[in-house]
Amino acid sequence: MLFNSFEFVIFLPIVFIIYWFVAQNNLKLQNFFLVLASYIFYGWWDWRFLSLIIFSSSVDYFIGLSLVRTEDQSKRKLLLLLSIFINLGFLGFFKYYNFFVESFIDAFTLLGEPIKASRLNIILPVGISFYTFQTLSYSIDVYKRNLKPTKDAISFFAFVSFFPQLVAGPIERATNLLPQFYKKRTFKYENAIDGMKQILWGLFKKVVIADNCAQFANEIFDNYADLNGSTLILGAIFFTFQIYGDFSGYSDIAIGTSRLFGFNLMQNFAFPYFSRDMAEFWRRWHISLSTWFKDYVYIPLGGSRGGLWMKIRNTFIIFLVSGFWHGANWTYIIWGALNACYFLPILLSKKNRANMNTVAHNSVFPSLKELSQIGLTFTLTVFAWIFFRAKNVGEAFSYIKGIFSTSNFFNIIPISWGGRLQSDFAFTLLSILLLIVIEWFGRDTQYGISYFSKIKSKTLRWGAYLLLIFYIVTFAGSSQDFIYFQF
C-alpha cells in the first residue's frame, strides 16, 4: 500500500479509529491490532512475503530469548551469527543472488573461461533491507547487552512490522522503538497535529517535488545520448531533488503517521542539501542508515581511532557497504566509493566535525563562504547521484562524458519538448524553489513546515496549510512508486 494512494487514505483513518477508540484501554490489544494492520498494509503489496517478515521476526525473537538464557560467550556468539546468517541470507538471496551470478559470469568471461549459470526470476520483497536491518539491530543490541530481550512477542512483532516505517524506514533501533510498545500510549493533541503537518509536508515533497522531477529525470536519463551538456546537468539536478523528495517525503509521512499513534521515530533527513561539507551531508542524509552502519559496522571495525590505514579502510568499507545495501549493481558501489573519496580528505584533515551546527545559525542568509561551501557540496552530491541513477556503469560514464560535450551546450530545453512539457518544466522549477525557500527557513526544525505553528493567527496558519494543500492538488506529478521501495 502506498502512502500516496487512495487505499491508504481509507486505511489510515480506520486504523486510527480502532486503535484509539476500540483498543485504547488494552495495550496488548493495541499492539496486536498494530501487527494486524501492519500485515494488511504489507500484504496489500504481496501477501506471500508476509511469511518472510513473520519468519524473520520469529528468528530474532527466539534468538533474543536464547541470548539471555546463556552466559556462554561462544554460544552467544553462535546465536548472534545465526541471526546475522538468516537475516543477511534472506537479503542476499532475494537482493543479491542474480548480481553475484552475473558478476561471476562476467569475471570468468573476462578471464577467457566463459561459464554458464542460470539467473533466477526473483521478486525483491518490498522493504526487506529495512526490516532486516531493524530486526538485526535487536539481536546485536541484545548480544551486546545494550538491550534486554523482550518476552512480549506481540510487542516485538509490532516493532519489526510497524507499518509507517516498515517498507522504507526510518530504520529504527530496538533501543528506541521497542520500549515504546511496552508503555501505554496517550493521545496528545500537539503530537497528532504535528504529525498531520509532517504528513502534509511529506506529501508535498513526494507528490510535487519527486513525482514532477521524476518526469524530467527519466526523460533526460532515458535519452541522454541525444541531449546536450546543459540538459544533462539539469537531468542530474532533477534526480537529486527527486530522490530527496521521494525518500525524505516518505520518511516525513512515516514519522508523521507514527506520531498519530503516539510513537516517536528518529529524524531521517535534516535538510542535507544545505550541508557545507560531505561529512555534514552524511550526518543529515538517511540518518537512520548512516548511524546504523556507524554503530554496527564502523565502530566495531575501530572507527577513526586507529592509524591512517585503518581510517582509510574503515571509511571505504562503510561507504561501499552502504552503496551495496542500496542495490545489486556496480553503480551503487561506485556511488559509495565516490562518497568515500569525498569524505576521506575531510576525515584525515580532522575537519569532519567542523560543521556541527545549522548553517547560517542566527541569521537569515548564509555568508558568501557558506554559500560557496553549500554549492560545492551540492555539486559533488549531484555528480555522485549520476552513478546512483544510471542503469549501469557504462551509461553513467557516457552521461558524464555527455555533460562535457560542448556542442549546443547552452540550449537547455530540447526542441523535442512540446509546449506542455515546457510549462511543466517551469512549474517544476518553481516547486523546487518553493521547497528550498521553505526548508531554508525551517532548517533549525525537524521538518520543513514545522515552524508554521509559530504563526500566531489561526486564520493565517490554516491559510498557509490550505494553500499548501491546493498547491499539492494543482502541481501534483503523475504518481510514481517510491524509489526506496526497490531497496
Add this chain to the structure above:
Amino acid sequence: MNRFIKSFLLFSVVLVILSTLLDKAVSSGLRKSDTKLFSNLKKASQGSINADIIINGSSKALVQIDPFIIDSILELNTYNLGLDGSPFIPQLAQYELYKLRNKKPKAIIQVVSNATLRSMSSGFKDHVKFAPYLDIPRIKELMKLTGSFSALDYALPMVRYLGKPFEIIIGLASFCNIQLLAEEERKGYYPKDKYWLEGVSKNKSIKELALDAKNIKEYTVLDSTSSKNLNGFLDQCSKEGIIVFLVYPPLSDQGFHTAKHIPYYKKVAADNNAIFLNYSKDSTISYNKNLFYNTQHLNKNGATIFTTKLSQDIKSYLKH
C-alpha cells in the same frame, strides 16, 4: 482527542468548501475558455456552432477535413469537432454536448479508422477537457464508459483537476474573464503544414518494432461497448433524419496494412441508413507521399485535395 477531532473536522469542512468553490470557478472558467483544448466544447455547450454539417472523429478528422472548403463547395455551414487521440465514445460525448444547445445538423461526416472502436482500457488523450462537464448526466454516463475518470473525480471537488496546473490556471483566468492562449476562429480545423520525415522508424530496434506491432494490434481490436454506441448513434441519426457519412480517410500506401474493420463499417452503415465512403486506398491520394506527414495522416495540401474530393462526393448525396 475531542479537540483533535473537532479541529480536524473543522479544517476538513473549510477545505471541502474552498475546494468546491475553486472547482466551480475552474470548471466555469474552462467552459468559457477559448484555449485550443477547450474551445470546441465551449462552443458546443454554449450553442454557438449551429452547423449544417458536423465533422466528427479523431485526429483524422481534426487535421484532414477542411470545413471552409466544404462550405465553399456545398454552400453550407460546416464545423469540425475532431478530437485528437480520441476513439468513438468521447467523440459521441462531444456530439451529445453539441446536441443540447445547437440546431440539428443536416449531415454528419463521421470519420472512422482502425482505432475508432478500440478498447477504452488505456483511456484517451486529454480527457481533462471533459472534466468541466461531468455534471451533465449524459456526459458523465459516457465518460464512465471510458474509464478515464476515477470514482474520486466524480465524488470530490478538485480531484478531477489534480496535477493539472495548466488547466487550473487557464480556468481561473477565464473565470476572471482573462483569456489565456485564446485560439482564433478556425471552425475546429487544425491542418498540419508539414511533410513526411524520412527514417523516423529506421532507428527502432527489433524489440521496439515488435512492441509497436503489439500496440497496433491491441489498439485496433473492436470493442463491443464502442461498437454498440456507434450503432446507437447511427440509429438515432437515422431516426432524426440526419444523413451520416461514415468516412474512412486515405492512408499512405505504406500504411495499407493498418486499414482495419472496413467490412464492419460497411455493414454498420448499411444497417443504419448511413453512407460508407472508403478512401483508405484512394488511387489519387494514397500513392503520393507528398500529401502525407505519416502513414495515417494527410498534411495540409493532402487535406485540401481530400476535402475537395469528399465534398464533391457528398454533394451528390445531399442533392438526392
